[in-house]
Amino acid sequence: MRRLSRRIAKNQRRRSKKLGSRSSWIATMALAAAASATLPGARPGLSATHEISALDVEASSGGREAGSEAGRIRFEIPPGPLVGALADFAALSGWRVEFDARTLGSLATRGVRGLLGPERALQRLLEGTGLEIHATAKASVEIGFPSVADTIEVSAPPGLVSPKYTESLRETPQTITIVPRQLFAEQGATTLRDVLRNVTGISIQAGEGGGGLPGDNLAIRGFAARNDIFVDGVRDFGAYSRDPYNLDQVEVAKGPASAIAGRGSTGGVINLTTKMPMSQASRSAVLSAGSDRFERATLDVNQPFDGAIPNSALRLNAVWSQGDTPGRDEVETSRWGVAPSLALGLGQPTRVRLSYSYLEQDNLPEYGIPWVPATNRALAEYEDRPAPVSFDNFYGLVDRDHEDLKTGIANAVVEHDFGTFATLRSTVRYGDANRDSVITAPRFASEDSTDLNRQLQSRLLDDTILAHQTDLNFQFATGTVEHSMVTGVELAKETSRNRLRTGPTAPLADLFDPDPHQPYEGPVVLSGARTESDAKTTAAYLFDTVSLGASWKVTAGARWDRFAIDFENVAVDGTTAEFGRTDEYVSWKASVVRGLGNSGSAYFGVGTSFNPSADGNTGLSLTAATVDLEPETSRTFELGTKWDLLGARLSLNAALFRSEKTNARTPGVLADDPPTVLEGEQRVDGVELGLTGRITSNWSVFAGYSHMESEVLRSNTPAEVGQRLANTPEDSFSFWSSYRFGAGLELGGGANYVGDRFSNNTNNRRAPAYWLIDATAAYEVNDRLTLRLNGSNLADERYIDRVGGGHFIPGPSRSLALTTAIKF
DSSP, rough: OOOHHHHHHHHHHHHHHHHOOOOOOOEEHHHHHHOOOOSSOTTTTTOOOSOOOOOHHHHHHHHTTTTTTSSSSEEEOOOOEEEHHHHHHHHHHHOEEEHHHHHHHHHHEEEEEEEEEHHHHHHHHTTTTTTTEEETTTEEEEEOOGGGOOOOOSSSSOOOOOOOOSSSSGGSSSSSEOOOHHHHTTTOOSSHHHHHTSSEEEBBBSSTTTTSOSSSSSEEEEEOOOOOOOETTEOOOOOOOOOOEEEEEEEEESSOHHHHSSOOOEEEEEEEEEOOOSSOOOOEEEEEETTTTTTEEEEEEEEEOOOOOOOEEEEEEEEEEEEEOOOOOOOEEEEEEEEEEEEEESSSSEEEEEEEEEEEEEEOOOHHHEOTTTTTTTTTGGGSSSSSSSOOOOOOOOEHHHHHEEEEEEEEEEEEETTTTEEEEEEEEEEEEEEEEEEEEEEESSSSSOOOEEEEEEEEOOOOOOEEEEEEEEEEETTTTEEEEEEEEEEEEEEEEEEEEEEOOOOOOOOOOOOOOOOOOOOOEEEEEEEEEEEEEEEEEEEEEETTTTTTEEEEEEEEEEEEEEEEEOOOSSSEEEEEEEEEEEEEEEEEEETTTTTEEEEEEEEEEEOOOOOTTTEEEEEEETTTTTOEEEEEEEEEEEETTTTTTTTEEEEEEEEEEEEEEEEETTTTOOOOEEEEEEEEEEEEEEEEEESSSEEEEEEEEEEEEEEEEEOOOOTTTTOOOOOOEEEEEEEEEEEEEEEEEEEEEEEEEEEEEEESTTTSSOOOOOOEEEEEEEEEEEETTTEEOOOOOOOOOOEEEOOOSSSEEEEEOOEEEEEEEEEE
């Protein structure tokens, strides 16, 4: 087989020279593998139960479509050189595989085993190589490395990275949206909030006064999700704003996910997948400048060690960014970060990855504009409406307000393949997040005045996490039934320390003409009060996906959690209140998937989640009102369908869902009731649509729509009953599309729509609906230099971006930015 493979490869290289200077190798080595599969001496790694002829591979028009998971095949490809493994893959799948032999010749793969669809099998073959898949036609793909500086062209939608999902995205029975790096690079996104605007059904909330901490505070499908952000599958922590400079993609899995992720996750979870070392050297930088003093620089360098340390590489990502917030007086951000990572054993049975990320921020923050309270007689006609002022107004004090954030995460991952049927992955993480912030909350001083108190909201917060997760993924058969199983354990210790501060009363602000440069007597000093919490999580889980023939899959699984917390509240006079609570809960999920031909599937799933009383939007805490409360519990039903269209270049999904919180917290009303009881009920019914991928090789699209009908069904606060859930718009829409013309020109643009929503469950403070229009134009000067112009909020819409209790934060106004992407 080796001689035959080399002979065919030689002939192919000759043909490539005739076609042009590009030494692209259409996988005719796969033809050799196909032809030799029935010859004496064929590779023992092949176990095809059928023959694939040369015509089958070249024509690629019958049987299986690119991305098809309905036509599952048993793959038995052992670890070894990637080129040979791709030949085996093409022989077994009947796919046409195109790549540049010069760049892939030194790469290795850890192989793939099991009954899988071709798309999933190919993704596993390429894990750890840094290569990406471009679907070019039915059962035809091109494999290559990313091109210059985040402007890569991805023809096939990306797949899930989390090891807890064993199936392809199309056969995963829940709504999952994956935002790839290429998309948010096109859009010029500089924060996680920018990235998540591509995902409908997510609402951004304000911090203090809105029931939660500052930072990335959000809701998914109507339910709070501040604590439901994960990095590489491990719970993130701390109240801070995240920068996407070190992210490869953002995965949003909607629906209850406690069986996957643990506590919380009523509406869904967000997993941030970080950039990792690759086998191919690359160096790029992106430099940006724009309106409102915006400046930004990112660096991405990947260096394999080649002969010095085989199968290893070092990657370094870094960012520096600063600028004012468009349309907001005084508000500004400044941050820098660095993220080195080292990989050993790339493509080998045992792999080790060490990484560290550090992000430091120095911002001048805000809590925006106040709502006019119903009790204010001076502005009675604006009762429970936004104050009638310019959205530019800033009510803080430049001399006092600040936001200094430092976040560091150290990570170690060890993976080992037991042959080609099982993989063990163990992750250890330590993280530390420090917040030193003083933010002004604008509140009306009296019922007859338009003067505002500048309430001091202080956080001197230190959050830490030490976590360990071990996952075992393995595949086996019981008779004719195939199993894909995941089991694992999780141990975590989280701590939170908040020292309270006080300071002299700030001067009043005039509602219509505030002066942020008024002197502040200060200083802000420690008051002696503090809170401390220590929480420990112990969990074990098991999931199994059973394949019943070629068309049916049944998934079931459960996770047991033990969440224990000790909380201490020390008052200014030294009085100490101590609370402790331990909750144990079993979350579960179950689903069935039916394959629909070669490119579609339909599914029905149900799952549960739980929310301990100690884990909320205000952080890890307990009070006398919550210490005896059992967790809130939720369940979701989802019916959906997913399709891979146009040769798997385009993915379409649609789903109907119902989420129910059956024992929501509500005030006690009877004489012997505690302050809070679990007698409320909330429900969200909805429909979601999504479309992502490429309509043609030059035309990409990323779109989504969500319609949610939320309702408070039962509450001991009568004004809430029958009302919509806070911060839950009925309709939201996101669209982005770009087209690559000839001569290196690319044009793109999109729109975001968010329907009206309310800041509370009584629905007396409404944030109006809004549209945002963005656009981009790029010109590829050459292979090493690309210029891009981005325009955001081109219609200069003045809108409410984040809602809070007594205030709201306006969204940025129109802005422009010019970016230079360099490969060196």
